[in-house]
Amino acid sequence: MEITLDKHSANQASVKIKLNEADYQPKVDAKVKDYARKANIKGFRPGKAPIAMVKKLYGTSVLVDEINNMLSSSLNDYLKSQTFRILGDPLPVVENADQIDWANQKDFDFEYKIGFVEDVKVDFDKSLNVTSYTLEVDKATIADAVSNLRRQYGKMTNPDVSQEGDFLYGDIKALDGSFEKTFSLPLSKVDGRSLKKFIGLSKGDIIEFDPSKAIKEDLAEVVGVEDSEVEKLSGKFSFVVQNINRTEEAELNQEFFDKVFGPDQVDSEEAFMEKVNAIMSENYNKEVKVFSDEKIKDTLIEKANIDLPEGFLKEWLFRANEGKVTQEQVDQEYPIYAKQLSWTIISNEIAKNNEIKAEHEDVIEKTKEMIRDQFASSGMGAQLESSMDMFVDNYLQGNEGQNYMQMLTSVQNDKVLAFVKEKIDITEEVISIDKFKELLEN
Known part of the structure; x- marks a missing residue:
């Protein structure tokens, strides 16, 4: 077996694999013999059909399976040994595959396109300045919210x-x-x-x-x-x-307070207004935190300036989702995908260089936090906590384990961002809702 790498650019290449008969035939012969021992062919007792007949019936399919297995494991091992970071999956050159004569060929040549990045450097220190925002809810917004609640319960x-x-x-x-x-x-x-x-x-x-x-x-x-x-x-x-x-509109009395927040949560108009303010501030500032974190990511992405193999990635996205998306849709969504991919590369690099790990316990706690947020307005507080372990297990085991991996990635991103924030210069700025909306539009 011969494997060669042909780099076309700084981030795209071809991997060529050459197989000769000596590479695959012993495994093919062994598999055919195994078939012969188990085959149930009409006219012969089980396992007694001539090996030549079994080879004629199953030889080509066994050959294809064995070569595909060899290609997969060999390509995998070869790419793992490289210093660069593979993006997406290797794409077989279809034109070459269509020309294979499986019945008569002895030597085979295969080619795969790959996309990669190398020499990813993420530098950040106090010279890197970003702005982190905190939102202050104004009295007019609180008054509007209270008025809406009074109409809702009116x-x-x-x-x-x-x-x-x-x-x-x-x-x-x-x-x-x-x-x-x-x-x-x-x-x-x-x-x-x-x-x-x-x-x-x-x-x-x-x-x-x-x-x-x-x-x-x-x-x-x-x-x-x-x-x-x-x-x-x-x-x-x-x-x-x-x-x-x-x-x-409902009157601002104890009956109204209890309907909105539950019995014995607030006992005066002043306490009611304070609780509305606290909830609105918390909700808005969750959005503001996401916005601020995205700006930090944008700054790191811009500074790292990762050269992604755009042509390869677009082809991979199209082929990986064949029949589900058009090329036009891939082109349209690519900038979003490219940003997410760049951040994933940066986050993994920072985590590796600084031994940042997402632990199982962190995943459990973040999942609990997510579930509490989802049920925040349901009034199921005590019941929810008593069944929390069941909710967490059901979620993390769902979607064939992908939910767990997504939460693991989310935890790592949180830890990486927290680490970055300690190292860079952050300017704190208090803003209004109107200012936040303006930032979102820009």
């Missing part, structure tokens, strides 16, 4: 006359008769310039308007139609009011 009424914030239930109809539907119109979704038409209405009143101009946000969602029908909602329409629905 009482539904049916007033005689409509006002801002009501829902109008009624029939919308195109004046040319091309469209008709009964639905509930939230006046909060009506554009400010058109809103006055919908204020002061009573049951049975009829107004005319153009839905495409009067209703803001997602017209299809508001009216309850498919996206393909939106074009029908342009022009002159009538709306007949059948009913007016209004939610009276």
